[in-house]
Amino acid sequence: MLLSDLFEQLTYGELSQLSITGNGTRIDNEDYPKMVAHINLALSNLSTRFNMLQKEIIIQQYDHITDYYLRPQFAVNSGSSETYKYLVDTAEDPFLGDVVTVQEIYDELGTEVYINKNVLNSIYTPAFDTIQIPYPVSTNAISVIYRAKHRKLVVGSSTDLETIEVNIPDFLIVPMSYFIASNLTGPIGESGLNESNNYINKYEKAIQIIEMQGLFNRDNMEVDNITSQGWV
Numbered sequence: 001m002l003l004s005d006l007f008e009q010l011t012y013g014e015l016s017q018l019s020i021t022g023n024g025t026r027i028d029n030e031d032y033p034k035m036v037a038h039i040n041l042a043l044s045n046l047s048t049r050f051n052m053l054q055k056e057i058i059i060q061q062y063d064h065i066t067d068y069y070l071r072p073q074f075a076v077n078s079g080s081s082e083t084y085k086y087l088v089d090t091a092e093d094p095f096l097g098d099v100v101t102v103q104e105i106y107d108e109l110g111t112e113v114y115i116n117k118n119v120l121n122s123i124y125t126p127a128f129d130t131i132q133i134p135y136p137v138s139t140n141a142i143s144v145i146y147r148a149k150h151r152k153l154v155v156g157s158s159t160d161l162e163t164i165e166v167n168i169p170d171f172l173i174v175p176m177s178y179f180i181a182s183n184l185t186g187p188i189g190e191s192g193l194n195e196s197n198n199y200i201n202k203y204e205k206a207i208q209i210i211e212m213q214g215l216f217n218r219d220n221m222e223v224d225n226i227t228s229q230g231w232v
Contacts, residue, residue, distance in 0.1 A: 009173050010173070013177050035180075050172075063136055067126075068087075068131040106143040
């Protein structure tokens, strides 16, 4: 979906009653950054509720490193001054540090590894962006499958909205509009607070309906055997 299409649907949907959309008219250019800031907040919240985007990062192990941080400065193509860059990314697909939560981990043979279990060879996640390997081996690598955030949208008043892609399914537009409306009405006194709470309740109900309908049921995912990619 193009950002221009999303703006149009928000304008003529739930947000048509709010001043930022001019009661159903187009959003003014000077309000683009404000609206996109609210869209980014909504996308961030939705990414914590649903598995909208899944990514993989390869971690090359080192014998003396037990804690591996899923942060951009530790990526091979980051250009940082870190001595050990153990996150194997590419210049075409750099690691962005866009981790919401780690979901699965596979070893170099493609076998799923235990996470946070009291068993031998379990791997741990002491923080949302930290992988702890109690017994690392420098000849080994692991594949980390994680839920990722939607990339942050950045616009100015002169941005061509038709050049920006928003990767969300259509059925999330309604809850997104409720979330944005809640943020827009919240600061407007006591009446605004009541209206904001009303919108957030609508948001939660819309989320529940999507969950009950199973629209984000996760299909079985195939993970490439990373030994065939030359990482080990």
